[in-house]
Amino acid sequence: MATPDKKQGETSDQHATTQVKGTLAQDYVTVVGASYMSLYEKVRGQKGNKMRFINQGIRQLTKYPAGTPNFSVQRVFLVFKNDYPDNLLAALKDVVENQHGAQYREMDSISGVVDFIATRQRRGREIKQLDFFSHGVVGSIELGYELDKNDSYxxxxxxxxMFKPEAFAYGAKIYSYACRTGLGIDADFKVNEGEDPHYERSLAQILANSTQTTVWAFPRRSNYDTTYGTSAERESVPGIRKQASSDAQAMEAYRSQKTAYQRKLAAHRKQANDPTAQIPGEQAPQAPKPTITDEQRDLMAHDDSRAFYEKKVGFPLDALGAHRDVRSGNTPDGVPKQLCAYKPI
Structure with a gap:
């Protein structure tokens, strides 16, 4: 089989959505897998890894069209709840519903997703986009990897x-950000030259054929390492905070100078009996220009959100979502290092 179509352009374009008016109400659905913490991560307190699927899912919500009051368009967030603490799920529900205007549902078996999709047509709805954020192995999306309920998830x-094409809108898309959804052989490190990756056997192709929808997936492992920004971006946050503090101090000084100048100007005009008089040899103070960029301000806002929820619920939930998209990993070599399109056949 020929190599699946490669997505061209930047990663942000891979998530782009286009609304096409149809006869049914449309759903944009994010599915987030459960995430276990290894003993090593628990000892080191690396809770950010546990939150990567959730925070990527929130980021995806922000890329969907806004929901409408009559629910002709709605965002939906499905989360597999095993091993996520109740207080975290409660905070997540609040973020999803009240900050992003999305429907929130907790899943406790894969049958929940199957049933959700099956009921779309009966409810007069169709899925326009479906995104999975989870662990994965060749042949399966592991929504409960290494957890007690992994088999049922x-x-x-x-x-x-079981996913029927009637549940999906014309031009709908499915994205899997799980590892190797687009690969049909169990290759760990390399697909050798001349070896057939058997894309036609991949879960991505099976999904495409079943739903009659184009599926985008990685033939390699997926990499969530820039969920909170690149290493350089994360390390830059303390410096950005210092710059922001300096900017705030400069602005405060400017406001004081401006107030003093305006008082002095008013007194001068009163004395001169001229409402347009200017103070000789003196000009109004100029507002300082900020030294941090919008991108740096955004990076700091994400860090603030995670810090807030870390203190509140014990985990770095980011109400703004992940800072960067999921990207392709390095293995197995020998197959495309990016999302690829699997079209129904």
Missing amino acids: RLRDAQAQ
């Missing part, structure tokens, strides 16, 4: 074949 070919 797993999305494999049997479940994929």
Whole structure:
């Protein structure tokens, strides 16, 4: 089989959505897998890794069209709840519903997703876009990887074949950000030259055939390492805070100078009996220009959000979502290092 179509352009374009008026109400759905913490991560307190799927899911919500009051368009957030503490899920529900205007549902088996998709047509709705953020292995999206409920959380070919095309809108898209959804052989490190990756056997192709929808997936492992920004961006935050503090001090000084100048100007005009008089040899103070960029301000806002929820619920939930998209990992070599399109056949 030929190599699947490669997505051209920047990563941000891979998430782009286009609304096309249809006869049914439309859903934009994010599915977030459960995330276990290894003993090493627990000892080191690396809670950010546990939150990567959730925070990427929130980021995806922000890229969907806004929901409408009559629900002709709605955003939906489905989260597999195993091993996420109740207080975290409560905070997540509040963020999803009240800050992003999306429907929130907790899943406790893969049958919940199958049922959700199956009921779209009966409810007069159709799915315009479906995104998965989760662990994965060849042949399955592991929505409960390494957890007690991993078997009942797993999305494999049997479940994929239950997804019917009637549940999906014309021109709908499915994205999987799980590892190797687009690969048809169990290759860990390399697909050798001349070796057939069997894309036609991949879960991505099975999903495409079942739903008659184009599926975008990685033939390599996926990499969530820039969820909170690149290493350089994360390390730059303390310096950005110092710059922001200096900017705030400069602005405060400017306001004081401006107030003093305006009082002096008013007194001068009163004395001169001239409402247009200017103070000789003196000009109004100029507002200082900020030294931090919008991108730096955004990076700091994400950091603030995670810090707030870390203190509130014990985990770095980011109400703004991830700072950067999921990207392709390095292995297995020998297949495209990017999202690829799997079209129905």
